[in-house]
Amino acid sequence: MELSGAEIIIQFLKDEGVDHVFGYPGGAVLHIYDALYGQEDVQHILVRHEQAATHAADGYARSTGKPGVVLVTSGPGATNAITGIATAFLDSIPMVVITGQVSTPVIGSDAFQEVDAVGITRPCVKHNFLVKDITDLADTLKKAFHIASTGRPGPVVVDIPKDVTDPNIKIPYIYPKTVEMRSYNPVTKGHLIQMKRAVDLIMSAKRPMIYSGGGVVLGNAKDELREFTRFLNYPITQTLMGLGAYPENDKLSVGMLGMHGTYEANMAMHECDVLIAIGARFDDRVTGKLADFCPTAKIVHIDIDPASISKNVKVDIPIVGDVKLVLQELNNLLQESKSRPGEAAIAKWWDQIDQWRGKQCLEYDRKSDLIKPQFVIETLSKLTRGQDTFVTSDVGQHQMWAAQYYRFDEPRRWINSGGLGTMGFGLPAAMGVQLAHPDATVACVTGEGSIQMCIQELSTCKQYGLPIKIINLNNRYLGMVRQWQEFTYEQRYSMSYMEALPDFQKLTEAYGHVGMLIEKPGDVEGALKEALALKDRLVFMDFITDRTENVYPMIEAGKAQHEMRMPTDRELA
Amino acid sequence: MDRHIISILMENEAGALSRVAGLFSARGYNIESLTVAPTEDASLSRMTVVTVGSEEIIEQIIKQLNKLIDVVKLIDLTQAGHIERELALVKLRAEGSVDRDELKRLSDIFRGHIVDVTSTSYVVELTGTGDKIDAFIEALGDRQIIEVVRSGASGIGRGERSLEL
Numbered sequence: 001m002e003l004s005g006a007e008i009i010i011q012f013l014k015d016e017g018v019d020h021v022f023g024y025p026g027g028a029v030l031h032i033y034d035a036l037y038g039q040e041d042v043q044h045i046l047v048r049h050e051q052a053a054t055h056a057a058d059g060y061a062r063s064t065g066k067p068g069v070v071l072v073t074s075g076p077g078a079t080n081a082i083t084g085i086a087t088a089f090l091d092s093i094p095m096v097v098i099t100g101q102v103s104t105p106v107i108g109s110d111a112f113q114e115v116d117a118v119g120i121t122r123p124c125v126k127h128n129f130l131v132k133d134i135t136d137l138a139d140t141l142k143k144a145f146h147i148a149s150t151g152r153p154g155p156v157v158v159d160i161p162k163d164v165t166d167p168n169i170k171i172p173y174i175y176p177k178t179v180e181m182r183s184y185n186p187v188t189k190g191h192l193i194q195m196k197r198a199v200d201l202i203m204s205a206k207r208p209m210i211y212s213g214g215g216v217v218l219g220n221a222k223d224e225l226r227e228f229t230r231f232l233n234y235p236i237t238q239t240l241m242g243l244g245a246y247p248e249n250d251k252l253s254v255g256m257l258g259m260h261g262t263y264e265a266n267m268a269m270h271e272c273d274v275l276i277a278i279g280a281r282f283d284d285r286v287t288g289k290l291a292d293f294c295p296t297a298k299i300v301h302i303d304i305d306p307a308s309i310s311k312n313v314k315v316d317i318p319i320v321g322d323v324k325l326v327l328q329e330l331n332n333l334l335q336e337s338k339s340r341p342g343e344a345a346i347a348k349w350w351d352q353i354d355q356w357r358g359k360q361c362l363e364y365d366r367k368s369d370l371i372k373p374q375f376v377i378e379t380l381s382k383l384t385r386g387q388d389t390f391v392t393s394d395v396g397q398h399q400m401w402a403a404q405y406y407r408f409d410e411p412r413r414w415i416n417s418g419g420l421g422t423m424g425f426g427l428p429a430a431m432g433v434q435l436a437h438p439d440a441t442v443a444c445v446t447g448e449g450s451i452q453m454c455i456q457e458l459s460t461c462k463q464y465g466l467p468i469k470i471i472n473l474n475n476r477y478l479g480m481v482r483q484w485q486e487f488t489y490e491q492r493y494s495m496s497y498m499e500a501l502p503d504f505q506k507l508t509e510a511y512g513h514v515g516m517l518i519e520k521p522g523d524v525e526g527a528l529k530e531a532l533a534l535k536d537r538l539v540f541m542d543f544i545t546d547r548t549e550n551v552y553p554m555i556e557a558g559k560a561q562h563e564m565r566m567p568t569d570r571e572l573a
Numbered sequence: 574m575d576r577h578i579i580s581i582l583m584e585n586e587a588g589a590l591s592r593v594a595g596l597f598s599a600r601g602y603n604i605e606s607l608t609v610a611p612t613e614d615a616s617l618s619r620m621t622v623v624t625v626g627s628e629e630i631i632e633q634i635i636k637q638l639n640k641l642i643d644v645v646k647l648i649d650l651t652q653a654g655h656i657e658r659e660l661a662l663v664k665l666r667a668e669g670s671v672d673r674d675e676l677k678r679l680s681d682i683f684r685g686h687i688v689d690v691t692s693t694s695y696v697v698e699l700t701g702t703g704d705k706i707d708a709f710i711e712a713l714g715d716r717q718i719i720e721v722v723r724s725g726a727s728g729i730g731r732g733e734r735s736l737e738l
Contacts, residue, residue: 122591130588147642306636306640307639310629310632
């Protein structure tokens with residue numbers, strides 16, 4: 001069939017199985033928007049700001065595993081999308097972003113709404129393309145989806161000049177089912193000899209530790225991870241990005257690790273003799289002071305990205321491959337192996353871990369007259385446990401409390417910006433999740449700082465009837481900034497509070513949603529129940545919380561994993 | 574902190590050069606020199622990057638380069654036998670017969686060719702390793718040099734060692 005460039009794009013998206021596109025029209029993409037008109041296979045979601053389009057596509061991708069798709073115009077459309085593209089890049093989220101470009105004859109002439117989108121996005125994409133010829137369009141789009149969703153996933157930008165989508169120029173179109181790229185062939189199977197060496201080391205461990213990351217979620221390897229962990233009966237800690245791949249309520253789980261990880265997880269990391277890193281990248285928020293990271297451990301590292309191996313921490317046995325395939329093979333090798341973990345040593349190690357657990361590092365004051373943010377998250381967790389629930393978050397203290405207290409039992413249920421730490425992510429991400437899972441409960445845990453970075457999306461939520469439950473932990477501070485200023489800047493609270501906050505309840509109502517104000521601990525559970533029962537309405541719950549609450553434990557900058565600041569330290573200090 | 578010559582075969586696409594240059598600047602790696610030109614296969618470019626770094630840094634550079642979608646294949650030439658060549662064009666002030674004779678002799682010693690002559694200047698063309706060109710420039714002293722143009726290093730593996738598809 002003969003199609004114009006604009007029609008090729010829409011037809012390709014249909015053929016590729018794309019059901020949602022998040023975007024915002026403008027001059028350079030008008031031909032494409034015209035081709036969208038009057039068809040129903042690809043539903044376009046009109047956001048209120050291009051940043052939100054990328055976060056929504058990102059939430060869609062994280063919750064489904066399918067690439068999120070974005071369509072924005074040239075110039076400011078592309079630049080507004082950058083934050084969301086970088087967010088996806090840092091967390092390895094599959095995404096295809098189509099940016100309009102000025103027509104090819106005027107590229108480079110500082111034309112209206114012209115920006116070098118390929119140049120400006122290059123450092124924060126897995127790859128990008130400029131399509132100068134309509135005959136390359138379908139193949140390039142196929143490559144974009146292939147690159148975005150294979151290997152270590154990531155965002156891919158396809159920049160398409162307006163004349164390439166001209167409705168008057170038509171060429172034959174056939175959906176390219178496959179793609180061949182001599183320069184891109186990600187490794188999938190692990191190296192057998194390395195895996196055998198890993199099995200020997202794993203079996204010989206006396207103080208083993210499994211450190212599982214976002215790669216296990218991205219690689220859909222939860223079953224393999226669970227089999228691996230349970231077979232060995234070893235403790236497992238998960239990164240902020242990995243939460244839920246292994247059930248956090250299971251006895252082998254010692255919780256999250258890192259800057260705001262549990263005491264037991266960080267101590268066990270520090271003391272372990274064999275560390276098994278699976279789809280994790282030794283981020284600085286996990287390692288703390290590198291020189292003192294896991295000082296006594298031999299390290300096995302499974303990762304699909306060779307560049308992740310020995311980047312921050314030198315490892316002893318690297319295994320490059322798809323985590324799912326590598327874990328399957330390792331599980332086979334473990335079962336076939338004649339050796340078994342040393343029972344006495346492992347029992348002793350568990351005794352030690354139970355002692356650390358005895359510190360109850362996540363305890364907080366439950367008798368306070370003020371709403372404790374931790375209590376809100378715990379209550380949310382209690383009320384939604386076992387149900388079809390997703391939790392997105394913004395960035396800051398509320399994000400850490402959500403990660404610490406919700407206790408995720410399944411992957412892809414916890415959706416947050418870990419790598420880039422993008423405030424404003426939570427609400428638009430929740431939109432993407434809700435569109436992909438119309439019947440699920442989607443909670444957005446946020447704060448009064450973050451929510452205002454993309455609050456305009458309440459309008460999008462109204463247009464598409466997205467019944468998101470917004471949990472605003474309102475402490476009238478940029479809480480994480482305030483916490484650092486309390487600890488390391490002698491309580492000089494420079495610019496970490498806002499005056500003139502809006503009345504969120506009224507604001508939400510102005511957008512056509514339900515607003516709630518909750519000021520007493522005794523009202524928390526009732527408010528959450530009421531909100532969750534409103535299945536078809538967006539509810540904005542403004543929880544006025546204890547404004548001086550801090551996130552504990554905390555490894556402060558420059559400290560090692562075992563040097564945690566605990567809740568009790570505050571009173572002592 | 575050793576010097577490495579990394580030879581890269583890339584898709585001959587617009588922007589390929591800036592992907593490599595951008596990678597080096599974004600990650601804070603050193604570039605001593607960088608040359609690029611198409612190969613006998615018009616769809617491929619060959620790039621030679623000279624860089625300096627510790628073993629760990631070089632390992633990361635190679636991994637990060639391999640991660641670029643346009644990179645088809647690469648080798649670190651300095652890991653085994655290889656030939657390194659750089660072209661230099663050096664314009665010299667050459668006045669008076671004593672000076673002119675001396676410069677001609679020096680050029681011959683370094684196996685250079687004088688490729689342009691005026692009554693007051695010579696242009697010497699010289700090929701060799703970076704070290705040899707450094708030595709030539711040093712031998713001249715800066716008194717006589719008007720300008721120096723260096724191509725940056727190119728390199729190729731010795732014998733059976735090659736970078737091909």
